[in-house]
Amino acid sequence: MDRQDVLLETTDLARHYPLTRGLLRIRSGSLRAVDGVSLKVRRGETLGLVGESGCGKSTLARCVLGLERPTSGRVLFKGREVGEWERKDRCRRMQMIFQDPYSSLNPRKKIGAMVGEPLRIHGLGARRERRAKVAETLGLVGLDPEHAGRYPHEFSGGQRQRAAIARALVLEPELLVCDEPVSALDVSVRAQVLNLLDDLQERFGLTYLFISHDLSVIGHISDRVAVMYLGRVVELARSEEIFKAPLHPYTEALLSAVPVPDPERAARPVRLTGDLPSPSAPPPGCPFHPRCKKALDVCRTTPPELKSVGERGLVSCWLY
Amino acid sequence: MAQSILEITGLTTRFTSQRGVAKAVDDVSLSLAQGETLGLVGESGCGKTVLALSLLGLVPDPPGRVTAGSALFQGQDLLSLDERQLRRVRGNKISMIFQEPMTSLNPVFRVGEQIAEAVRLHQKASKARARERAEEMLGLVGIPEPERAALSYPHELSGGMRQRVMIAMALSCEPDILIADEPTTALDVTIQAQILGLMQDIKDKKAASVLLITHDLGVVAGNAQRVAVMYCGQIVEQSGVRPLFREPLHPYTRGLLDSLPRMDRRHRLRPIPGAVPGIFSQPRGCRFNPRCFEAMDICRGQAPPIFERDGRGVRCWLYRN
Numbered sequence: 223m224d225r226q227d228v229l230l231e232t233t234d235l236a237r238h239y240p241l242t243r244g245l246l247r248i249r250s251g252s253l254r255a256v257d258g259v260s261l262k263v264r265r266g267e268t269l270g271l272v273g274e275s276g277c278g279k280s281t282l283a284r285c286v287l288g289l290e291r292p293t294s295g296r297v298l299f300k301g302r303e304v305g306e307w308e309r310k311d312r313c314r315r316m317q318m319i320f321q322d323p324y325s326s327l328n329p330r331k332k333i334g335a336m337v338g339e340p341l342r343i344h345g346l347g348a349r350r351e352r353r354a355k356v357a358e359t360l361g362l363v364g365l366d367p368e369h370a371g372r373y374p375h376e377f378s379g380g381q382r383q384r385a386a387i388a389r390a391l392v393l394e395p396e397l398l399v400c401d402e403p404v405s406a407l408d409v410s411v412r413a414q415v416l417n418l419l420d421d422l423q424e425r426f427g428l429t430y431l432f433i434s435h436d437l438s439v440i441g442h443i444s445d446r447v448a449v450m451y452l453g454r455v456v457e458l459a460r461s462e463e464i465f466k467a468p469l470h471p472y473t474e475a476l477l478s479a480v481p482v483p484d485p486e487r488a489a490r491p492v493r494l495t496g497d498l499p500s501p502s503a504p505p506p507g508c509p510f511h512p513r514c515k516k517a518l519d520v521c522r523t524t525p526p527e528l529k530s531v532g533e534r535g536l537v538s539c540w541l542y
Numbered sequence: 543m544a545q546s547i548l549e550i551t552g553l554t555t556r557f558t559s560q561r562g563v564a565k566a567v568d569d570v571s572l573s574l575a576q577g578e579t580l581g582l583v584g585e586s587g588c589g590k591t592v593l594a595l596s597l598l599g600l601v602p603d604p605p606g607r608v609t610a611g612s613a614l615f616q617g618q619d620l621l622s623l624d625e626r627q628l629r630r631v632r633g634n635k636i637s638m639i640f641q642e643p644m645t646s647l648n649p650v651f652r653v654g655e656q657i658a659e660a661v662r663l664h665q666k667a668s669k670a671r672a673r674e675r676a677e678e679m680l681g682l683v684g685i686p687e688p689e690r691a692a693l694s695y696p697h698e699l700s701g702g703m704r705q706r707v708m709i710a711m712a713l714s715c716e717p718d719i720l721i722a723d724e725p726t727t728a729l730d731v732t733i734q735a736q737i738l739g740l741m742q743d744i745k746d747k748k749a750a751s752v753l754l755i756t757h758d759l760g761v762v763a764g765n766a767q768r769v770a771v772m773y774c775g776q777i778v779e780q781s782g783v784r785p786l787f788r789e790p791l792h793p794y795t796r797g798l799l800d801s802l803p804r805m806d807r808r809h810r811l812r813p814i815p816g817a818v819p820g821i822f823s824q825p826r827g828c829r830f831n832p833r834c835f836e837a838m839d840i841c842r843g844q845a846p847p848i849f850e851r852d853g854r855g856v857r858c859w860l861y862r863n
Binding site for chain 2: 274275378379380381408409410411412413414416417420435437438439440441442443461462465466475476477478479480481482483484485486491493494495497498
């Protein structure tokens with residue numbers, strides 16, 4: 223891979239939270255939210271990050287955005303450590319969209335003011351230019367520029383998410399981190415927003431780090447997919463390949479558990495037994511082994527590394 | 543078709559507020575057969591939950607009120623029962639599972655006690671017998687070490703475990719009908735698969751009927767035998783599950799299916815334009831007409847009745863004979 227093409231890179235990224243006990247806050251252990259993740263995101267692509275709740279995908283996103291300081295490892299954005307960037311410079315180049323447009327928009331601010339705020343903070347353009355830019359951006363996301371004077375409660379959920387997207391785009395960032403951006407939306411509106419994200423990427427050459435627990439959404443939008451389990455990436459491959467023939471037993475179980483809207487094809491899922499182990503006490507060896515049907519002896523003692531399997535991609539499993 | 547166990551006819555529930563009167567459920571007729579799972583799908587605000595609450599007399603009054611219709615269950619009309627009679631049905635012959643188990647379990651009681659309470663109330667069982675039954679149910683829903691789990695408080699359990707407790711509670715009196723309102727929406731996919739599989743197993747074992755309310759067409763495809771699609775308080779299509787997915791009739795059903803991203807293919811989605819109208823601003827004529835690609839003049843002026851086609855029901859003028 224050409225270095226020029228890599229927009230974002232994490233190396234052995236880890237974020238552990240200290241767990242304390244009692245009044246004296248004695249350190250009793252640590253919660254390993256992200257535990258050694260190495261990823262590359264190429265310019266113009268969509269990297270999907272999928273996993274169940276608590277697998278560390280949002281913490282990873284927060285580290286990427288510089289909102290969270292990694293415990294160890296590095297995050298490089300355009301070849302430079304995220305923490306070393308001037309905050310304003312960084313914000314101009316990477317922006318985010320969150321899950322819930324009801325709580326990510328200020329209810330007391332008009333949509334136009336909210337979308338224009340980043341421009342004001344960064345001191346871009348005179349007032350009139352800013353207003354024109356806001357109108358243009360609202361139009362871009364499919365909102366009526368005439369509605370800039372309305373408050374969030376006057377919009378539907380889908381429109382609010384469009385406004386949040388407009389606010390993220392107004393600075394013309396290169397990387398957009400989308401954390402469950404369509405999970406709170408109804409089926410018909412979700413499709414509208416997914417199409418919008420597709421269009422915007424094509425038009426502006428945006429790069430997406432797209433986080434979701436919903437495999438149908440991830441498969442639909444991503445070029446490459448990273449599957450996370452307990453703070454680690456267990457498989458990373460091109461989207462078509464991962465969905466056609468998953469290699470890691472966890473990916474396989476996850477895929478088979480997705481309800482397919484086709485009664486003729488409703489397969490019996492590979493039922494995983496047991497719950498997700500706690501990230502504060504991950505099992506020794508491979509973190510998935512207690513729930514894995516194919517576990518070998520070595521899985522119980524030694525954690526596998528993320529290794530490439532031919533041209534197919536990366537997988538962290540002793541079977542390969 | 544197997545014998546029908548619940549026959550809903552013309553059920554209408556209105557809500558009154560300062561902004562006017564809204565029909566949250568409007569002239570809904572459905573039947574649930576013995577041993578079948580009927581999927582009720584629709585987007586948020588379409589009235590699926592209010593429909594379920596109406597059946598059990600749980601609609602808060604005021605502002606809501608069931609104003610018309612009947613729901614025949616074992617020779618009695620659920621909608622005309624008084625509170626005392628309803629209590630004998632609720633949780634006993636018909637029970638319900640809600641979406642978020644944390645808010646439907648009492649945080650200050652041990653889960654075993656909460657299950658036992660239902661058993662003592664409905665089955666007049668002794669305290670010891672009820673406790674035994676609670677442990678037995680916890681084992682049945684696949685909770686490891688049921689004796690110990692019975693002594694836990696809800697916050698000590700994971701989301702999947704809590705939902706199992708809810709199912710154990712709902713099934714503890716061996717109900718004839720289980721109403722499951724988005725039972726897996728708050729859960730991860732692998733846990734969702736466990737819970738749905740569990741509901742299926744138990745349903746088969748006890749020959750109970752299930753009304754499965756969900757917004758997820760995938761869940762319906764894999765778990766229901768028949769489907770009713772709801773939009774703005776009305777059933778717009780009712781059909782067997784296979785024909786519905788093979789050849790959806792109503793433009794809304796088609797729109798929903800075209801809106802679904804598929805994990806194995808990148809294709810342009812064809813969303814339904816616009817948004818669901820507010821409950822106080824329903825359009826004239828067919829409620830779907832402003833978002834419908836095939837709307838005709840008649841759709842704008844006159845609300846369609848339900849037309850029958852190949853044993854399926856569809857509320858759309860396209861199917862007028």
